Amino acid sequence: MHSYQSFVELNPIVKSAQHILVFTGAGVSAESGIATFRDALTGLWANNDPEQLATPEGFLDDPARVWGWYQWRRQQLAGCLPNAAHRAITKLPAQGRQVTVVTQNVDDLHERAGSREVVHLHGSLLATRCFDCAALAQVPVSAVPLAGEAISPPACEHCGGMLRPGVVWFGEMLPQDAWSAALAAAERCDLVLVVGTSGLVYPAAQIPQLAWESGATVVHVNTEPVPVAAEREFSLVGPAGQVLPALLESEESMGSE
């Protein structure tokens, strides 16, 4: 578990930071009941093939399999709520500094918790667009009783092409504006909180590294220990829903001294 010593050491760093980048992955939403990707037993990729479900080739091979799986995930998301980690992050701006949330997640739990500036590097489950002409579309969340149920994607009303989820699949470019915003935040931040990510997927995984190279302190919050560099890098081990409130509330109590 995270040690009291780490909190004491980190407290002044968190308290004095003026530009905070909160970089999140699937682990920040795990306590809301949304599966991560790579956790050994429960991860989405432990039970599903990412080549089939999260690549353009997999979509063209079997559009109904992919569309049905994403509809099931949209339905699941609609029944989930933000957790204590999402909420703790929203308390940071009130303390008078600039906070940018850069997330790899395709859920909207940061927004629903009340975070205002949220950059989505891998798109959103709530966005739908045409595979062919990229026109945006509104598609209601349909009831999908089974995770594996195939459902044909609706047709684009502009060109008749297939609609697809507005997420970033393997082999696809990240949205340019989101990537630029993430790079800018990495350069200007003096503290980055890296919450619940395996750091295996590029180019997103470069963001904490770039922030560290620009002089920021890096604090990892993860249920697994994260190897750290000798300087300005810390690993707090535990569930984000416990560690983040403890870290940020201990800051509040320091601030009132």
Ligand code: BJW
């Ligand atoms: C907790 C917790 C709790 C649990 N509290 N912590 C070789 C071949 C082919 C491609 C590549 C290659 N090498 C590199 C590439 C590029 C590829 C890539 O990085 N692949 C690697 C996997 C090898 N990247 C791309 O293709 C990207 N595009 C790109 O590079 O464009 C240029 C290009 C074009 C053409 C060719 C090559 C390059 C796009 C990447 C898109 C990723 N998309 C996904 C799916 C999104 C849609 C969907 O949701 O279905 O994004 S994959 C998936 O992984 C998702 C996530 O955002 C992303 C990151 O996962 P994350 O968030 O880190 O989750 P986990 O599960 O990995 O980790 C959870 C962590 O939480 C763990 O550490 C736990 O311990 C922890 N945890 N509970 C705190 N309560």
Ligand code: ZN
């Ligand atoms: Zn179209």
